[in-house]
Amino acid sequence: MLLEEHHFTALQPASPRLLSLSLASRSEDLRWIGGTSSKGPNDNRQFGRDLLRGLADPHGRVGRRVAGCESMWRGLWTLVSRAARGPHSPRLCTRQGSGYPAPGSGATIFALSSGQGRCGIAVIRTSGPASGHALRSLTAPRDLPPARKACLRLLSDPRSGEPLDRALVLWFPGPQSFTGEDCAEFHVHGGPAVVSGVLQALGSVPGLRPAEAGEFTRRAFAHGKLSLTEVEGLADLIHAETEAQRRQALRQLDGELGDLCRGWAETLTKALAHVEAYIDFSEDDNLEEGVLDQADSEVRKLEVALGVHLRDARRGQRLRSGAHVVVAGPPNAGKSSLVNLLSRKPVSIVSPEPGTTRDVLETPVDLAGFPALLSDTAGLREGVGPVEQEGVRRAQKRLEQADLILAVLDASDLASPASCNFLDTVVIPAGAGNPSGNSQRLLLVLNKSDLLPAGCSDPHPDLPSHLLLSCLTGEGLDGLLEALKKELAALCGDPSTGPLLTRSRHQHHLQGCLDALGQYKQARDLALAAEALRVARGHLSRLTGGGGTEEILDIIFRDFCVGK
Numbered sequence: 001m002l003l004e005e006h007h008f009t010a011l012q013p014a015s016p017r018l019l020s021l022s023l024a025s026r027s028e029d030l031r032w033i034g035g036t037s038s039k040g041p042n043d044n045r046q047f048g049r050d051l052l053r054g055l056a057d058p059h060g061r062v063g064r065r066v067a068g069c070e071s072m073w074r075g076l077w078t079l080v081s082r083a084a085r086g087p088h089s090p091r092l093c094t095r096q097g098s099g100y101p102a103p104g105s106g107a108t109i110f111a112l113s114s115g116q117g118r119c120g121i122a123v124i125r126t127s128g129p130a131s132g133h134a135l136r137s138l139t140a141p142r143d144l145p146p147a148r149k150a151c152l153r154l155l156s157d158p159r160s161g162e163p164l165d166r167a168l169v170l171w172f173p174g175p176q177s178f179t180g181e182d183c184a185e186f187h188v189h190g191g192p193a194v195v196s197g198v199l200q201a202l203g204s205v206p207g208l209r210p211a212e213a214g215e216f217t218r219r220a221f222a223h224g225k226l227s228l229t230e231v232e233g234l235a236d237l238i239h240a241e242t243e244a245q246r247r248q249a250l251r252q253l254d255g256e257l258g259d260l261c262r263g264w265a266e267t268l269t270k271a272l273a274h275v276e277a278y279i280d281f282s283e284d285d286n287l288e289e290g291v292l293d294q295a296d297s298e299v300r301k302l303e304v305a306l307g308v309h310l311r312d313a314r315r316g317q318r319l320r321s322g323a324h325v326v327v328a329g330p331p332n333a334g335k336s337s338l339v340n341l342l343s344r345k346p347v348s349i350v351s352p353e354p355g356t357t358r359d360v361l362e363t364p365v366d367l368a369g370f371p372a373l374l375s376d377t378a379g380l381r382e383g384v385g386p387v388e389q390e391g392v393r394r395a396q397k398r399l400e401q402a403d404l405i406l407a408v409l410d411a412s413d414l415a416s417p418a419s420c421n422f423l424d425t426v427v428i429p430a431g432a433g434n435p436s437g438n439s440q441r442l443l444l445v446l447n448k449s450d451l452l453p454a455g456c457s458d459p460h461p462d463l464p465s466h467l468l469l470s471c472l473t474g475e476g477l478d479g480l481l482e483a484l485k486k487e488l489a490a491l492c493g494d495p496s497t498g499p500l501l502t503r504s505r506h507q508h509h510l511q512g513c514l515d516a517l518g519q520y521k522q523a524r525d526l527a528l529a530a531e532a533l534r535v536a537r538g539h540l541s542r543l544t545g546g547g548g549t550e551e552i553l554d555i556i557f558r559d560f561c562v563g564k
């Protein structure tokens with residue numbers, strides 16, 4: 001049960017009386033504050049009343065207007081901390097914890113945090129209240145090293161006294177540590193025997209147990225060291241395989257997406273404060289004119305900003321999981337040769353026989369710094385046997401799902417029926433000239449340029465814009481990679497320009513927020529309008545603070561390995 005700073009920032013309106021209204025009606029937040037989700041709204045209301053009674057009693061300040069939001073909520077903070085010894089006795093935390101208990105907190109966990117296998121140095125760490133004791137036990141008779149300073153120590157098994165390794169150790173007393181708890185790190189020599197010896201020695205210390213996957217990060221989240229979007233960024237950083245993915249993950253780990261959402265939530269809080277102030281004080285003479293107009297204009301601005309990000313939503317997800325690039329064309333154009341060239345490994349069988357590729361073959365590749373899922377497909381042609389026909393059907397299905405089509409034609413065979421048919425049915429319809437604007441992206445590649453007569457730079461000026469390539473000699477590959485980079489940057493977004501929505505969870509909450517803003521605009525009644533704003537703000541806070549359910553957290557933390 002945590003009562004946190006951000007609950008108060010959400011209650012910033014200009015009077016303590018408004019706080020009473022807000023607390024009584026904000027059942028969702030109260031449920032959370034009180035930790036009484038099973039007991040329902042009545043209990044929450046009672047809790048709100050208890051809290052307010054506590055607020056009013058010690059100093060009798062409730063009912064008096066206090067100028068300046070900042071000083072007001074600081075004052076309330078102190079009052080609430082005194083009042084918080086009621087039946088629900090919420091615990092006040094001075095830092096912004098996530099409010100979720102760290103699973104199994106209380107225990108001290110340990111794990112190998114660097115990679116498995118033989119290596120120069122391996123890092124083993126612990127987190128939890130017995131970390132200091134564990135560090136002392138393994139480095140006895142020496143005492144704890146100074147905080148956050150690497151010190152050389154002889155590690156020995158606390159049971160037998162047998163020396164294990166000479167290692168660098170670090171002591172991070174909480175809360176200034178990755179998890180917010182007391183942590184210790186052992187930088188040992190990376191041999192398997194040393195690592196297992198130290199892990200066994202730690203396991204023998206009372207109160208210590210091996211960590212589960214993601215448990216260190218989960219504790220960091222529970223102690224407010226990382227927001228949920230930062231946790232997701234960290235998971236992505238660990239899994240990043242390309243430069244663009246790394247850049248995006250780092251930005252998210254830096255909290256950019258979270259900051260953006262918090263900024264939006266603040267805007268909504270202000271708008272809500274205005275609406276509530278109007279409900280509460282509309283008869284007061286001293287209420288400024290135009291408070292509602294101000295709220296409306298804030299909401300309109302927010303709608304625009306959300307719309308821009310939602311339109312971009314697929315891009316961040318593509319960057320996280322890879323854009324779907326489908327290589328297609330008539331038989332024997334050199335599709336499989338191109339897939340092998342781009343992936344730098346023999347993924348597909350290449351042969352002079354048309355109809356070699358039948359199934360869709362997928363391979364993840366790093367294309368000019370962007371992640372892509374490259375699919376090789378069967379050559380498109382009619383009038384073939386049932387097996388190849390099925391291959392053609394699968395190829396066509398995959399083409400529909402492509403983010404980018406890499407259309408390959410044999411430059412020396414453009415007049416063949418298969419080439420003409422492919423141009424008419426795939427290349428031209430997807431062309432950039434399509435006025436609808438939502439055409440599929442396509443790059444046309446004329447392969448086997450080595451077969452063209454020497455000195456002929458572009459024999460097909462009448463074709464849609466295209467690139468010449470020879471998979472045989474590699475000529476034209478640099479130009480193709482450059483073009484791919486441009487296409488992928490457009491598809492995935494540029495991770496260095498702004499935070500992107502990397503998961504469908506983000507998109508879901510932003511859409512929810514936008515929908516609630518739509519309801520705000522339609523609300524005939526101020527109470528309904530205020531409720532819509534609360535719903536909208538709830539979506540933003542769940543984006544950074546979690547879905548309010550353990551399952552969401554489980555899904556996110558499942559991405560981690562043990563030791564992270």
Ligand SMILES: Nc1nc2c(ncn2[C@@H]2O[C@H](COP(=O)(O)OP(=O)(O)OP(=O)(O)O)[C@@H](O)[C@H]2O)c(=O)[nH]1
Nearest residue numbers: 331332333334335336337351355356357379471472
């Ligand atoms: N001269 C020349 N031959 C090439 C080039 N690229 C591929 N080939 C040859 O063209 C033939 C067909 O290549 P594949 O890569 O199997 O073509 P594909 O489009 O995958 O063929 P299917 O899977 O049967 O549709 C092979 O004999 C390749 O060696 C090139 O740039 N120049």
Ligand SMILES: [K+]
Nearest residue numbers: 351353354356
């Ligand atoms: K072939």
Ligand SMILES: [Mg+2]
Nearest residue numbers: 335336356357
């Ligand atoms: Mg092939």
